[in-house]
Amino acid sequence: MSQLDSSLFFPDSLAAPVNVSIRDLKGSSAVVTWDIPDGEPVIGFAITQQKKDVRMLRFIQEVNTTTRSCALWDLEADTDYIVHVQSISISRPSPLSEPLQFKTPKEAETQASKSKDEVTMEEVGQNAQLRAAELIIIVVVLIMWAGVIALFCRQYDIIKDNEPNNNKDKAKNSSECSTPEHPSGGLLRSKV
Numbered sequence: 001m002s003q004l005d006s007s008l009f010f011p012d013s014l015a016a017p018v019n020v021s022i023r024d025l026k027g028s029s030a031v032v033t034w035d036i037p038d039g040e041p042v043i044g045f046a047i048t049q050q051k052k053d054v055r056m057l058r059f060i061q062e063v064n065t066t067t068r069s070c071a072l073w074d075l076e077a078d079t080d081y082i083v084h085v086q087s088i089s090i091s092r093p094s095p096l097s098e099p100l101q102f103k104t105p106k107e108a109e110t111q112a113s114k115s116k117d118e119v120t121m122e123e124v125g126q127n128a129q130l131r132a133a134e135l136i137i138i139v140v141v142l143i144m145w146a147g148v149i150a151l152f153c154r155q156y157d158i159i160k161d162n163e164p165n166n167n168k169d170k171a172k173n174s175s176e177c178s179t180p181e182h183p184s185g186g187l188l189r190s191k192v
Contacts, residue, residue, distance in 0.1 A: 002029040014040050014094035017085040022100065027077035027107045034097065035084045044088040045070070053100065063088060077107045099104035 024031045036042055044063035047070050050056065053167040060070055075081065080103045087094040 006128045014087045014092075015091050016095045017045070017087055017097045020026040020083065020097045022083070022098045022102045025102065025104065027104055028073070028075050030072045030075060030081075030102065030104065031072050032072060032083050032085065032100070033068050035068060036087055040087060040094075041089050046088055046093060047072075048086075048096070049085045050082050050132060052082055053077075061088070070109050075104050077104050169181065 015037045019033075019035040019037050021033050022030050023033060032047060034045075044061065044065055044145070045067075046062075047060040049060070049072055060072075062070065072081075080101065083100045084096040086096050095155040106152070
């Protein structure tokens, strides 16, 4: 049934999304994009994804959104898919868009097409996790060093507190026995 025929049965219905296309096509993911006719009171979208010649269907519904794209994930490499997009209003959904058929590339093709400078979101996530782990290790090492320094200072204060008393006693004992002529101690004897 075409859009014209459906408008005869549902005069207040929305027009189906137009210009449905696929971008960022990879072996296991893709992004479907679309446009809606101007002036349509749209509150969300519904996307249906189906493997060609297979009855299994994935239904993605997003409400309270103005986005005109949706990520398709967990796709199988080298597989044909069919996608429909539908606008949702407060009263009812629009008819389905024209079917869009696409095929995911083989995994080998995806890896070969990836340039050396291209960074995927997965790699960014791994780098962020690695940086977080490095930061945790650095913080733990700094805390351990602070603990070692605090322990050293505490022990040093204990040693320092005990040491001056011993030095005063030694200084007192040696000064009682020493004279200017005999710094190592002893009595001053005169030669008569």
